Amino acid sequence: xxxxxxxxxxxxxxxxxxxxxxxxxxxxxxxxxxxxxxxxxxxxxxxxxxxxxxxxxxxxxxxxxxxxxxxxxxxxxxxxxxxxxxxxxxxxxxxxxxxxxxxxxxxxxxxxxxxxxxxxxxxxxxxxxxxxxxxxxxxxxxxxxxxxxxxxxxxxxxxxxxxxxxxxxxxxxxxxxxxxxxxxxxxxxxxxxxxxxxxxxxxxxxxxxxxxxxxxxxxxxxxxxxxxxxxxxxxxxxxxxxxxxxxxxxxxxxxxxxxxxxxxxxxxxxxxxxxxxxxxxxxxxxxxxxxxxxxxxxxxxxxxxxxxxxxxxxxxxxxxxxxxxxxxxxxxxxxxxxxxxxxxxxxxxxxxxxxxxxxxxxxxxxxxxxxxxxxxxxxxxxxxxxxxxxxxxxxxxxxxxxxxx
Amino acid sequence: xxxxxxxxxxxxxxxxxxxxxxxxxxxxxxxxxxxxxxxxxxxxxxxxxxxxxxxxxxxxxxxxxxxxxxxxxxxxxxxx
Amino acid sequence: xxxxxxxxxxxxxxxxxxxxxxxxxxxxxxxxxxxxxxxxxxxxxxxxxxxxxxxxxxxxxxxxxxxxxxxxxxxxxxxxxxxxxxxxxxxxxxxxxxxxxxxxxxxxxxxxxxxxxxxxxxxxxxxxxxxxxxxxxxxxxxxxxxxxxxxxxxxxxxxxxxxxxxxxxxxxxxxxxxxxxxxxxxxxxxxxxxxxxxxxxxxxxxxxxxxxxxxxxxxxxxxxxxxxxxxxxxxxxxxxxxxxxxxxxxxxxxxxxxxxxxxxxxxxxxxxxxxxxxxxxxxxxxxxxxxxxxxxxxxxxxxxxxxx
Numbered sequence: 098x099x100x101x102x103x104x105x106x107x108x109x110x111x112x113x114x115x116x117x118x119x120x121x122x123x124x125x126x127x128x129x130x131x132x133x134x135x136x137x138x139x140x141x142x143x144x145x146x147x148x149x150x151x152x153x154x155x156x157x158x159x160x161x162x163x164x165x166x167x168x169x170x171x172x173x174x175x176x177x178x179x180x181x182x183x184x185x186x187x188x189x190x191x192x193x194x195x196x197x198x199x200x201x202x203x204x205x206x207x208x209x210x211x212x213x214x215x216x217x218x219x220x221x222x223x224x225x226x227x228x229x230x231x232x233x234x235x236x237x238x239x240x241x242x243x244x245x246x247x248x249x250x251x252x253x254x255x256x257x258x259x260x261x262x263x264x265x266x267x268x269x270x271x272x273x274x275x276x277x278x279x280x281x282x283x284x285x286x287x288x289x290x291x292x293x294x295x296x297x298x299x300x301x302x303x304x305x306x307x308x309x310x311x312x313x314x315x316x317x318x319x320x321x322x323x324x325x326x327x328x329x330x331x332x333x334x335x336x337x338x339x340x341x342x343x344x345x346x347x348x349x350x351x352x353x354x355x356x357x358x359x360x361x362x363x364x365x366x367x368x369x370x371x372x373x374x375x376x377x378x379x380x381x382x383x384x385x386x387x388x389x390x391x392x393x394x395x396x397x398x399x400x401x402x403x404x405x406x407x408x409x410x411x412x413x414x415x416x417x418x419x420x421x422x423x424x425x426x427x428x429x430x431x432x433x434x435x436x437x438x439x440x441x442x443x444x445x446x447x448x449x450x451x452x453x454x455x456x457x458x459x460x461x462x463x464x465x466x467x468x469x470x471x472x473x474x475x476x477x478x479x480x481x482x483x484x485x486x487x488x489x490x491x492x493x494x495x496x497x498x499x500x501x502x
Numbered sequence: 503x504x505x506x507x508x509x510x511x512x513x514x515x516x517x518x519x520x521x522x523x524x525x526x527x528x529x530x531x532x533x534x535x536x537x538x539x540x541x542x543x544x545x546x547x548x549x550x551x552x553x554x555x556x557x558x559x560x561x562x563x564x565x566x567x568x569x570x571x572x573x574x575x576x577x578x579x580x581x582x
Numbered sequence: 583x584x585x586x587x588x589x590x591x592x593x594x595x596x597x598x599x600x601x602x603x604x605x606x607x608x609x610x611x612x613x614x615x616x617x618x619x620x621x622x623x624x625x626x627x628x629x630x631x632x633x634x635x636x637x638x639x640x641x642x643x644x645x646x647x648x649x650x651x652x653x654x655x656x657x658x659x660x661x662x663x664x665x666x667x668x669x670x671x672x673x674x675x676x677x678x679x680x681x682x683x684x685x686x687x688x689x690x691x692x693x694x695x696x697x698x699x700x701x702x703x704x705x706x707x708x709x710x711x712x713x714x715x716x717x718x719x720x721x722x723x724x725x726x727x728x729x730x731x732x733x734x735x736x737x738x739x740x741x742x743x744x745x746x747x748x749x750x751x752x753x754x755x756x757x758x759x760x761x762x763x764x765x766x767x768x769x770x771x772x773x774x775x776x777x778x779x780x781x782x783x784x785x786x787x788x789x790x791x792x793x794x795x796x797x798x799x800x801x802x803x804x805x806x807x808x809x810x811x812x813x814x815x816x817x818x819x820x821x822x823x824x825x826x827x828x829x830x831x832x833x834x835x836x837x838x839x840x841x842x843x844x845x846x847x848x849x850x851x852x853x854x855x856x857x858x859x860x861x862x863x864x865x866x867x868x869x870x871x872x873x874x875x876x877x878x879x880x881x882x883x884x885x886x887x888x889x890x
Contacts (some may be wrong), residue, residue, distance in 0.1 A: 205773045206807075208694045209695070210691070241695045308686055311687075361833075361835040373744075373745050373747070373771050373800075373843040374743065374800065374843075375745065377800060377828035378828075399605075401534075425747060426747035426748050427733055427747060428747060429747065430710065441508075442508055462725050465729065467556065470573070470576045533600075557604060557608075
């Protein structure tokens with residue numbers, strides 16, 4: 098789950114990291130009030146879950162409260178990359194002496210969280226790492242052993258930073274590392290952390306992303322930030338009706354896992370496919386043989402009959418989908434008979450003939466004997482493991498697209 | 503008592519349907535909650551019947567021939 | 583020969599009374615694996631297919647005459663997985679297969695770190711375990727014993743796969759071609775896993791039966807780069823052949839979306855299918871387009887190595 102800047106700043110603040118005296122609002126008149134309270138020049142920043150807001154005109158500087166109000170009114174109306182802003186952040190314009198970068202991410206290869214620090218803040222860290230590797234310090238830390246400030250200090254020192262900046266940034270990076278773990282983050286970034294002319298250090302922007310799998314145990318934080326359950330995991334794109342329907346089916350039953358996606362797909366081949374790897378392989382195979390899938394899906398972890406049925410119904414109810422192809426790599430824990438029951442049940446409940454609707458069923462493996470008995474009874478074309486994923490995908494393309502053309 | 507869904511049918515012989523101890527036991531062993539133990543005995547939860555995974559644990563937990571799991575897609579053939 | 587497990591390996595099932603665990607217990611027993619007990623808190627005294635159930639691993643070990651089992655298959659829900667794995671590690675269990683998916687990374691990292699400190703090895707999470715054809719299987723891999731026998735016959739190819747299903751799909755293809763499998767490991771589809779390709783290579787390298795390796799891979803992560811580096815550094819005797827799924831994710835209209843396993847999230851250019859294929863091929867690891875192209879290429883590579 099991604100957070101807006103105003104939420105990320107609140108998370109940072111709660112961890113004891115200094116932030117400016119900013120205010121968040123959805124109302125231009127209130128932006129003026131906040132600017133009056135701040136006194137002096139301000140920055141008005143659009144609150145959107147997308148990059149490039151500076152370029153798009155979503156960040157503006159104001160010398161007076163009236164100007165702040167005018168900018169806020171403009172920015173609140175400005176759509177960026179298709180995203181409506183959630184509101185604006187009114188921030189005191191900081192008198193910056195030097196900008197630094199600090200961030201924490203997971204390193205899948207080392208299997209540990211990784212701290213990053215650079216004295217070249219305010220720009221993209223990947224660019225800094227590529228062009229000025231000697232200006233980036235890195236250090237892993239343990240998820241088992243206690244964290245200690247020296248670990249953060251080492252990372253900052255490795256970026257070539259010493260003196261007061263080293264001393265002041267050390268506890269801040271240490272707190273960022275701690276909040277990263279405590280809050281199940283997959284990204285915690287302060288860019289920039291700024292040294293002001295008065296010598297103080299303050300976070301001027303923050304970027305946080307929480308692991309979806311960790312949200313269950315982070316309910317207190319999510320609630321404290323005022324984020325309702327209806328916001329889901331805030332995917333990078335707006336989920337389609339199909340995606341929401343499949344998600345609801347999946348959430349209603351803990352047995353097995355199903356996923357469905359149709360953003361970026363606009364064909365007529367309904368795909369009931371799995372598991373993770375099989376779905377990727379089959380989607381490639383369908384497309385490489387000229388097929389146009391109506392959707393992507395995944396069945397895994399031995400879903401219940403109800404769940405397989407729910408997925409098949411959602412696919413069959415998509416516009417333009419008359420037939421489905423039910424295909425998986427050889428299954429071990431997901432059962433052939435259970436999936437067969439689910440997809441047939443979906444056809445029956447929608448008043449469709451399973452033999453007509455299911456163009457091909459290629460799921461060999463666990464409980465295939467029982468599964469094949471079920472498929473025989475309903476007259477559905479199926480194949481066993483002697484037909485490869487590639488061949489099965491080819492048959493699906495031929496039967497469905499051939500028929501539609 | 504006999505209840506049929508689309509793919510699976512469940513039969514509990516009438517002489518066992520009023521045995522609360524059996525009901526409780528079936529309730530405990532069935533991984534997909536097809537059986538419900540009640541004060542009166544055994545009940546069958548219709549919406550769960552097609553979820554049957556053919557594990558046979560209900561047979562193991564019951565006296566001889568008390569329960570049958572029937573594969574309706576295979577001519578009503580019993581699991582055992 | 584085999585890697586990680588053999589005919590004498592004893593193991594337990596944590597979370598044995600769950601729907602999936604009941605199944606895989608039956609399957610492993612039928613396949614000839616030695617399951618010496620199961621654990622589900624509060625279910626002490628029950629049996630699952632003749633396997634005694636305990637509340638704790640300590641009780642199980644005591645019942646077992648003080649003998650610590652070699653391995654554990656962990657199938658408990660995500661919120662309890664870390665604790666279950668810690669229990670196994672503190673008991674001295676050295677080979678742990680984690681089946682559970684959707685475990686937060688913080689927990690996975692902690693489990694892996696503790697396993698490293700204890701000299702233990704974790705396979706998974708989000709995996710189906712491993713199988714030594716005709717000898718033993720640990721986890722749901724291959725499904726029921728008779729289905730497992732269809733896909734897995736003894737042979738000389740080691741298989742590692744980020745996808746559980748594709749482990750069996752590839753092995754079945756190798757078996758049908760008469761090559762067979764030495765050991766197949768479903769390594770798991772998450773962003774952080776206990777054992778990567780490169781970390782399992784030394785085991786295969788030491789296994790005389792293994793003459794070639796096939797890997798299944800996906801976009802996301804740096805595991806292929808790690809394998810490519812390992813191959814270059816260690817001058818491996820084993821030819822490796824890779825299959826890459828998810829090429830469609832490179833298309834423009836798919837940008838910003840995630841598919842497949844949690845680990846397939848493409849976070850940078852290096853994570854893409856195109857980049858990975860280039861990196862693998864540069865390390866002398868051919869990447870095939872289709873699964874059914876694998877057996878012929880494996881035969882060719884083995885012949886090339888034995889001629890050299």
